[in-house]
Amino acid sequence: MPEIDPVPLAQLTTLRVGGTPRRTVEARTRDELVDTLRDLWSENEPWLVVGGGSNLLFGDDDFEGTVVLVRTEGVERLSSPHEGRVRLRIQAGHPWDDLVAQTVAAGLSGIEAMSGIPGTTGAAPIQNVGAYGQEIVETLVEVELLDEATGEVATVPASELGLGLRTSVLKKHYGSVPERSAVILSVTLELRQVGHGDVPVQGAQLRTALGLAEDAAVSLGWIRETVLATRARKGMVLDDADNDTWSAGSFFQNPVVSAEFAATLPPEAPRWPMAPEPAADTIIPLDRFEGFIPPRPTSLPPVKVSAAWLIEHAGMAKGFRLPRSRASLSTKHALALTNRGSASAEEVAALARLIQQRVQSEFGILLQPEPVLVGVEL
Incomplete structure (x- = not known):
C-alpha cells in the first residue's frame, strides 16, 4: 500500500477545511488504487x-480511517463505431480541466463548455457535472468501477448510472448513502471531431451564456477562453490569491419544484421548466379520426429555480458573513460559500445552516447541499 505521511483534509480540499486522517495513501497507478481499496x-x-477535493466539506475532527488520494492519470484514444466521433478512456485521477484543454487542442467537441471546473475526471460522472447547458451524461459512454460489495472490476454503461441533475447512483447525498458503493477507475467519453475552425454552437443555453446568436459559429478555443473568463469573474476558477475561489463551487443545488409551487414565488425569480410545455390543441381531420383522442397531460412539468436568487432575496447578499466568522458568501457569486482564511468547517456549516433557514422561512424551500459532507451536520 503506497502510504505517505498523513495529510490534513484542509490541504486536500478547495474549501481548505478538515481534520487529519489516521493514514493517507497515494495511488498513482490503477493497480495501486485497486489493491489499496x-x-x-x-x-x-x-x-x-479524494480526487481534487473540490466537492467535499470535511469536518474539523480527525478521521479515524484512511484517505486514498487518486492520482492516476492518462488518456487513451479509442475508435468509435460512429462516424466523425472518437472515444477517450481517461484514468480517474486525471485533472478534469486538463482533459478539457486536451480535447479542445485536439479539435474534439462535447465538454468545452465545462472548462474551468475543478476536480478529477473520475469524480465527474458521480454528480453528472455540467455547465452552460453541457453535462457529462451527453458524452459519457461507460465507466470502469471497482465494486465494494464484490471487490470486482466491472465496466458499467452510462445508462445504468442513474445520471440526473447533479446526481447518480454513486453519489453520497447529504443524509443518505449511495445506491451503489463503488470507486471509478476510468471514464470513457465519446466526442465529435470538429477541428479548430468555427462551427455552429449547439444548445440554446450555451449560446445564451456566451451571448451568441442562433446561427453563430465559433471555435472550440474561443468557447473555452470565454467560459474560463466568465467563471473567473464569478470566482469559480481556482486562484490561491483569491479567497472567493476557496470554495466548493456552488454549495446548494438549484431546487426543482412543481409548477404550481413555482407560481407562488415572486414573478421575477428566475426559473426554467424541466420539460417542454404541453402541446397545443391538436386538430384531427374527420377522415383520419379513429375514435380515440389522446388524453392531455394533467400537470405542468417541474421547474428549476435559481438558488442564488433565493439566497440573495432572503436577505443574504454577496459577501454576507456571520459576526466574527471567517466563512462568507463569495463577493462574486451568492451560491458559493467561501473560506476567507483559516475558517473552520463548523464556520462554513453554520453559514450554510443559516442560509437554509432563511430561504425556507422566506420562500418555503429547503436548499440541499451539493458537496459531499463528511463529519459535518447541517
Whole structure:
C-alpha cells in the first residue's frame, strides 16, 4: 500500500477545511488504487477517496480511517463505431480541466463548455457535472468501477448510472448513502471531431451564456477562453490569491419544484421548466379520426429555480458573513460559500445552516447541499 505521511483534509480540499486522517495513501497507478481499496475493504477499514477535493466539506475532527488520494492519470484514444466521433478512456485521477484543454487542442467537441471546473475526471460522472447547458451524461459512454460489495472490476454503461441533475447512483447525498458503493477507475467519453475552425454552437443555453446568436459559429478555443473568463469573474476558477475561489463551487443545488409551487414565488425569480410545455390543441381531420383522442397531460412539468436568487432575496447578499466568522458568501457569486482564511468547517456549516433557514422561512424551500459532507451536520 503506497502510504505517505498523513495529510490534513484542509490541504486536500478547495474549501481548505478538515481534520487529519489516521493514514493517507497515494495511488498513482490503477493497480495501486485497486489493491489499496481491496485491502481496506477486507480489513473493514473506514475509508474516503479524494480526487481534487473540490466537492467535499470535511469536518474539523480527525478521521479515524484512511484517505486514498487518486492520482492516476492518462488518456487513451479509442475508435468509435460512429462516424466523425472518437472515444477517450481517461484514468480517474486525471485533472478534469486538463482533459478539457486536451480535447479542445485536439479539435474534439462535447465538454468545452465545462472548462474551468475543478476536480478529477473520475469524480465527474458521480454528480453528472455540467455547465452552460453541457453535462457529462451527453458524452459519457461507460465507466470502469471497482465494486465494494464484490471487490470486482466491472465496466458499467452510462445508462445504468442513474445520471440526473447533479446526481447518480454513486453519489453520497447529504443524509443518505449511495445506491451503489463503488470507486471509478476510468471514464470513457465519446466526442465529435470538429477541428479548430468555427462551427455552429449547439444548445440554446450555451449560446445564451456566451451571448451568441442562433446561427453563430465559433471555435472550440474561443468557447473555452470565454467560459474560463466568465467563471473567473464569478470566482469559480481556482486562484490561491483569491479567497472567493476557496470554495466548493456552488454549495446548494438549484431546487426543482412543481409548477404550481413555482407560481407562488415572486414573478421575477428566475426559473426554467424541466420539460417542454404541453402541446397545443391538436386538430384531427374527420377522415383520419379513429375514435380515440389522446388524453392531455394533467400537470405542468417541474421547474428549476435559481438558488442564488433565493439566497440573495432572503436577505443574504454577496459577501454576507456571520459576526466574527471567517466563512462568507463569495463577493462574486451568492451560491458559493467561501473560506476567507483559516475558517473552520463548523464556520462554513453554520453559514450554510443559516442560509437554509432563511430561504425556507422566506420562500418555503429547503436548499440541499451539493458537496459531499463528511463529519459535518447541517
